[in-house]
Structure formats: C-alpha cells, structure tokens
Amino acid sequence: MTKMKDVANKAGVSNATVSRILNGDITLSVSEETRKKVLETAESLNYKPTRKKANKEETEQKSYNIGLILTVSQEEEIIDPYFLSIRLGVESICRELPLNIARVLIVGKSKFLVEELNALDGVIVIGRVDVVDLQTIFQANHNVVLCDFDSKSGSFDVVISDFEQATEKIIDRLMALEHRNIAYLGGKAIIKTISNSGMQEIKDVRLEAFTRKMQDHDLYNEGNIYIDEWGPNGGYSSIKKMLEQTSKQTPFPTAIITASDPIAIGAMRALHEANIKVPEDVSIFSFDDIEAAAYLYPRLSTVKVHTEEMGKTAAKLLLDRLNGRVVPIKSVLQTDLIERESISRKRN
Template sequence: MTTIKDVASKANVSTATVSRILSNDETLSVGEDTRKRVIETANLLNYKPARRKNCKSLEQSPNIGLVLTSSQEDEINDPYYLSIRLGIEMACEFYKLRINTIIRLNQDIDTNSLNELDGIIIVGSISDYAIQKIKKNKKEIVFVNFDPKLSGCDVVISDLASATERVLEHLMNLNHNQIGYIGGMEIIKDFKNNIESELDDIRKVTFQKIMHEKGLLINENVLISSDWGPNGGYQLMKEMVRKGNLPTAIVVASDPMAMGALRALHEANIKVPDDVSIFSFDDIESAAYLSPPLTTVKVYPDEMGKTAVKLLKDRINGRKVAIKTVLETDLVLRESCQYKKE
C-alpha cells in the first residue's frame, strides 16, 4: 500500500506538505507547480488517504498559528526561511498540532484570527508593538531566529556569535590578518511589512569586536546591505573591489550573498581562493556545488523549526518556565578558503 511518505519522497516535499495539499489546506503557502506535482504524484501512486478513526481526537488537537516576517519571495530567494517553516510543519504533524493560521507581515493582517489559537510561533525579527498586539490575543508564544529579550516567552536561535569567532580563528590560522566582512542588517518589521528599525546583525557585531581587540579592524572593509540575497552580495563585493586593497579573506553573512560575491569576483578576474578566501554562513544545498565549493557555517534552520514546535507543545501542556534554546553550528570546510602564502 502506498503511504504518504512514498508520495512525499517521490514529489520531493515533506509529508506535512503532502498532507496539507491533499486536504486542501488554504493556509499552506506553496507554489502552484509544487501543488500540482504533489497531486499528480499521489494519483500516479494511487495514494488513498487513510480515514481517521477518531475525528474527535483530531478536533481536539491544539490549533497554532505562524507569524512569518518573510514573504514567499524571501523563501524562494533564501532557503533558510523555507527550511524553518518546513521544520515547523514536519514537527506539527509529528506532535499532532494543527496549523490553523499563517500570517505574513507583508499581507493585510487581522489579529482577531489569533483569538482561538492555543499558541503562536513567530519566525523572524518583529517589533515590540506587533508583539504586544499578538500577546493580547494569546500568551503562549515561541520566537524563532529572533530574541526579543522578553520575559516569559520561549526563544530558539542559532549560536552565530560563537560561529563567527570560530570562522575568524580558522582564517587567522590560515595566515589571514586582512579580513573583510559583507553582510546585512537585522530588520525589525511591523505589521504591513513596515520596517520599524534596523539593528546590527550579531555576526557583524562579533566580527568587529574580535577584529578590534586584535587591532586588525578596518572599517572600510565592513560593508552592509539591506539585501541578504545574491544581488546584495554582488553589489557589496563590486564596491569592495572598486575600493582597491582587497582583503585576503572575506566573511560573508549568508550563502545567497556569497553567491553574488563570487560572481562579482569572477567578473573582476579575482580568483577564489588563490587571490581571496571566502567563508560564508548557512550551508544551503547549493553551497557545495558552487565554483569553488563554498566553505561555510552550517546552521540547522529545520531543527530550529522543530524545536520551536516542541517548546510550544510543552507550553500548551502547562510548562510555565520560559526556555531559551541556542542551537550549535558546524564549520563545513570546502575549497573557497586556503592558506595565505607570504
């Protein structure tokens, strides 16, 4: 008998996505191509969803909502955000939680839709005003990829500060002292996708702190964009090349930005890693297939999503003490970094 896992594997999506597409879940945000592929695969494999023997237990499943600061376009341009959401969906299926509402901050928002929910997961950086408006409707909240420093709420983040320290240590062990930085700002969003403020990203803060302590910081070699995608990295790297005196190594705050940076270096006939080493963050799937393969920090966005669901489930079941979970990262050493020759 064909199972939902068979359909998911064949269609290259999660079982949660298959389940929600076949049940006509209107809150699911997927492309029409994906929806069509799942339905065609289910028909091809003659998949028949099992009837639920206990509909009452399904009705009693906790209902949760997602508040996403990323748009669907963001998820296409940067797999990081998509991985968090898919991790949430997979864990919800495992823990028998129902995603009843999905709110994206770039859409018109009716916070009344949050009234009947048992809990909320907020993914991304969100303003204090938006948080307070959401908290009026429901107190069980877990923040993912953002620490609002708010008492009583659970938080799931990655340890990017320690990761940045290890990146710099690795580059310095490769004899690099002239190290530049390319990254983005942490954008705090309000309802209707308004930008309330921009904060320094923890990777940039840590980079500048360590380089300053070692007497190696050159502020002209720290470039920031509001665009975390390939175009942001491309434009910043072109600017760094135009300035001259290119650092021998450059830390790039995300793999999509690094993709654009590599393109700019290629156009300038600057070879990686012979002329400059590149160390990035995320370890998205395509990082291993770039030329050269990208040395990067592996983060675990899907695990962040899964952990958030587990924390929210515990909260709904009565846990009172707030928990902050910091996920470790790993260095993935590939071919975009090498020892600097004298």
C-alpha cells in the first residue's frame, strides 16, 4: 500500500508538504508547479490517506466543517516548528474523523469574514488570541478549542502542556548538579487580537514558573532574565548581551534554561564563538525536543513536548463538543525530560 512518504520521495518534497497540499492548505507557500506535481504523484501512485475502518454507525455520522485559526505565519513555523507540529497533529487526525478543515486563517494576514467564520461548525485556535475579541467575531456557537493557550475564560476547551511542572523539574535537576547561578532565555508571549491585529504582551508560563521557583530558593536574579525572539536569532542575541554584562561582580551563569530548542541553537552558536564550552563551562536545558536537538554537539538536553498529540487532542475535544458536550474541558498533557550531554555537574 502506498504511503505518504512514497509520494513525498517521488515528488521530491517533505511529508509535511504532501500533507498540507493534499489537505488543501491555502497558507502553504509553494509554487503551483510543486502543488500540481504532488497531486499528480499522489494520483499516479493511487495514494489514499489512511482512515480508520468505520462501522455502520460511524459511516452515517455527520461530517463537520471546521476552521483552523493560526497565530504564526508559515515563515515563523519554519524558524520554530513547534506550532507546525501541532497543526500537523490536527490535520492528521481530522482525516480519520468526520472533521473537514474548510478554512485555515492566520491572524494578522488572513481576512476574517464574519459570515464565513460563523458558517463553520467549530474552530481550533493554535496559539494565543484575545478570546473576548474572538467571541465578537465567532458568535455561532461555543465550539472552540484553544490549543497551547489557557485563556482562563472558562468558556472554551483548552489543550496545553504542563510547562510549569517541567520548568520546576529542570531547575531541580540543575540544582542537584550544584548549579545556583541559572539564567533564563525566552521569547515574548503575545496575545493577538483578530479584529484589529492588536497585540498584548503577557508573561510566559515558563518564565513565571522559573521566577517563582528561583525566588523560593532565594536565587532569583532579574539580571539573569533575557527576553528576545523565539528563534535562533533570539538565543544568539541574548548570549551576546549576557557576555557584555559579565564581570567580576556579575559572573557568567553556570546553567541556562531556554524556552525553546531554536533559542538554544542560537545560544550554543554564540557560546561557541566566545569559546565557552557546553557543558564544561555552562549547562543548557531547553524545551520542545525538535528533531535537530538530538543532532547538535553536544546533544541538547530538552523537555519533550508532545505537540502532535496536542493537535490530535484538540480535534477530538472539538468533535466531542460537536456531538453534544457542553461542559468545557481543560486537557493538560504531561512532558518528559530528555537528559543528554548539554548538562553536567557544576565545575569549580
């Protein structure tokens, strides 16, 4: 039986590109030639997306038209694949469920037509949006799932990962390795407004947990907090600033926690240029466990976030809502600490 990777190999593209083209993703920036080639290749190989076997009751189940509201662009997905992985999780499970992704909209780029949006049976939002603003635009029903953002509104279903517990575990592990001077590198947490492209900055849950945990141990140092871009540029820039501020009175941290693997990649590059060795001189622990994390030198210690499962869970919750559930549910997925060679015991 033909698999998606067979189509991808013959067409000379990635599995993700095949998935998005076959799913009709209008936000995918590829040439018409590439799009046509993938469609023709899938047809020539007689590729059929995998679907679960349905019994009589399932085949008679109503199919729902849903929308995906994204808060990052395709360019941002490439820089940091975190949200892309969540989205692919949604797309893959929708092919097995009676959910048809009829609209894909990007906050700040797509035109949100109230009539079109309210014609949908429900929506999944990936990222942070102003839920009050969302409710003024999507008034048809409460069939909304917020993925990777807990708005605390209590009206919608929520799917998040337990970043708070993961951050505390990282600090516990670093402290067990005798680290006390620990820095945090992160990005800005932004809530986006759909109607007017407005933005509101909030404190990221990882930073909140880091601050609270370090204060509990009387180790918090505001000077060890660096907030920049979410990608490698942000990590690189933050280390450069850290080096500028280092002195006898302000020693360089012995351990660094980064809020994403792309940030860690940029940070490790800047450390290499400064001849600061990882983990001999400084330990690094990150978040996400993207594929590249296991191929860096040294291999990156990171928190495994089950992003694809987050997307699948969001779709399942939405279907449950569409089938009649009215009580909002918050699903908190656990994470796993993956310890590799980028951390070690503090050295004198």
